[in-house]
Amino acid sequence: MAESIASSGYPLGFAVRKGAARAAVIGGAGRETFKAEARHFAAHHQKEAVVSEGTEGSAWRMVSDEGRHIKGDDLAPFPLGFYNAGLQADVAGRIVVLARARGIGLRQLDLHCVTGYSMTGSFYQGDGVGGAEPARLQVNVQSSADAAAIKTLINDAIAASPAFAGMREPITNTFALYVNGARRAVTSVPASTAPDAADPLKTYHAPPAPLAGSTTDLIVKTGIKREGDIAIAVPAAQPGQPIVRHVEGRCVVDVERAATLTRVCLQLPGMSEFALRSDESNVGAAPSGLALLSAGIVFCYMTQLARYIDYLKLDIHHMRLVQFSPFACDGRRGRVAPVDTHLFLHGNAPDETFEKLMRIAATTCFLHATLKAALPPQVIVALNSNNI
Numbered sequence: 001m002a003e004s005i006a007s008s009g010y011p012l013g014f015a016v017r018k019g020a021a022r023a024a025v026i027g028g029a030g031r032e033t034f035k036a037e038a039r040h041f042a043a044h045h046q047k048e049a050v051v052s053e054g055t056e057g058s059a060w061r062m063v064s065d066e067g068r069h070i071k072g073d074d075l076a077p078f079p080l081g082f083y084n085a086g087l088q089a090d091v092a093g094r095i096v097v098l099a100r101a102r103g104i105g106l107r108q109l110d111l112h113c114v115t116g117y118s119m120t121g122s123f124y125q126g127d128g129v130g131g132a133e134p135a136r137l138q139v140n141v142q143s144s145a146d147a148a149a150i151k152t153l154i155n156d157a158i159a160a161s162p163a164f165a166g167m168r169e170p171i172t173n174t175f176a177l178y179v180n181g182a183r184r185a186v187t188s189v190p191a192s193t194a195p196d197a198a199d200p201l202k203t204y205h206a207p208p209a210p211l212a213g214s215t216t217d218l219i220v221k222t223g224i225k226r227e228g229d230i231a232i233a234v235p236a237a238q239p240g241q242p243i244v245r246h247v248e249g250r251c252v253v254d255v256e257r258a259a260t261l262t263r264v265c266l267q268l269p270g271m272s273e274f275a276l277r278s279d280e281s282n283v284g285a286a287p288s289g290l291a292l293l294s295a296g297i298v299f300c301y302m303t304q305l306a307r308y309i310d311y312l313k314l315d316i317h318h319m320r321l322v323q324f325s326p327f328a329c330d331g332r333r334g335r336v337a338p339v340d341t342h343l344f345l346h347g348n349a350p351d352e353t354f355e356k357l358m359r360i361a362a363t364t365c366f367l368h369a370t371l372k373a374a375l376p377p378q379v380i381v382a383l384n385s386n387n388i
Contacts, residue, residue: 004043013219014210023054026288027093027280029331036298037200040319045072051291060287061208064299077274079299081264085276086293088251089260090163093280096258108142109253117366118242132370138380147388162327162334167375176342188359197322197342228269297367298323304361316347
């Protein structure tokens with residue numbers, strides 16, 4: 001299998017399977033479990049995931065990398081960028097769908113979202129703890145509708161979003177561990193009660209390839225960088241001074257097609273901008289926001305695992321994950337059930353070392369911290385350039 005993002009020659013994102021039907025929970029009411037099957041390449045922080053949008057939905061291959069501030073190669077979007085884009089795409093699609101149902105015309109719709117994260121303690125000493133802040137979301141609408149109708153529309157769309165439910169309501173996620181092909185007991189984090197997941201190493205006998213005619217610009221590096229020089233990230237916070245990181249995303253919505261283009265960038269000097277497309281309609285020409293969000297969670301967890309394995313120089317390799325994310329919406333309120341993560345590792349180390357890795361990654365992962373916390377978003381709505 002390909003061992004780097006560049007070696008396959010493929011785009012950063014593409015469809016690998018056309019679904020029989022789009023999951024109803026995308027943009028509407030329904031219940032479906034998304035599955036992310038991911039693997040870590042040999043090169044630094046490069047990762048690949050195939051995200052399936054439910055049992056009958058399409059599957060999308062996406063890749064992720066980290067910036068050079070944590071020894072990444074900066075070839076693909078960072079995990080927190082996927083999550084930011086997924087949040088905005090999911091709620092944007094619901095705004096469009098609800099507006100149509102209510103007869104509200106939208107001339108223009110765009111969003112701006114800042115997500116924040118923190119780390120206390122020492123990552124490398126094993127006592128690091130990841131944290132998250134409420135998302136700061138601004139929704140800009142151009143419409144002839146009155147302010148009360150638009151404000152209600154935006155609030156209802158956020159309430160119906162499973163993506164924002166993952167921030168609003170605390171979730172206790174579960175884990176399963178497989179070492180050298182055998183499932184091991186899990187004691188230091190909530191254990192999964194699900195049957196064994198299929199190992200991606202056995203599921204995929206060759207790297208996932210694009211479907212014929214697959215769109216090639218679903219995920220791109222824009223070439224834009226923030227000003228300044230890159231500084232290497234410190235691995236430990238000072239007492240009372242957590243390490244804080246923010247991600248900025250700007251989402252432009254094609255109202256007619258219920259499609260989005262979100263540009264994301266980590267707010268640090270020298271960081272690169274990436275653009276991610278979504279399709280929140282029944283057409284399914286691009287991943288849904290929920291698929292982008294699912295990819296972000298699995299990629300973030302893998303980054304923490306890779307950093308710790310590299311730091312300790314452990315003889316542990318062939319990292320794979322299968323993650324199940326159950327999303328639901330009853331038409332009024334979005335929900336996320338516990339995210340179930342199945343970790344596959346090979347190597348030579350005591351059993352307690354493998355479990356320690358799983359626990360530390362769960363504790364330091366910014367997006368698992370997001371799911372565990374109650375973080376109602378801070379929302380500003382602007383109608384025809386005036387805040388309402």
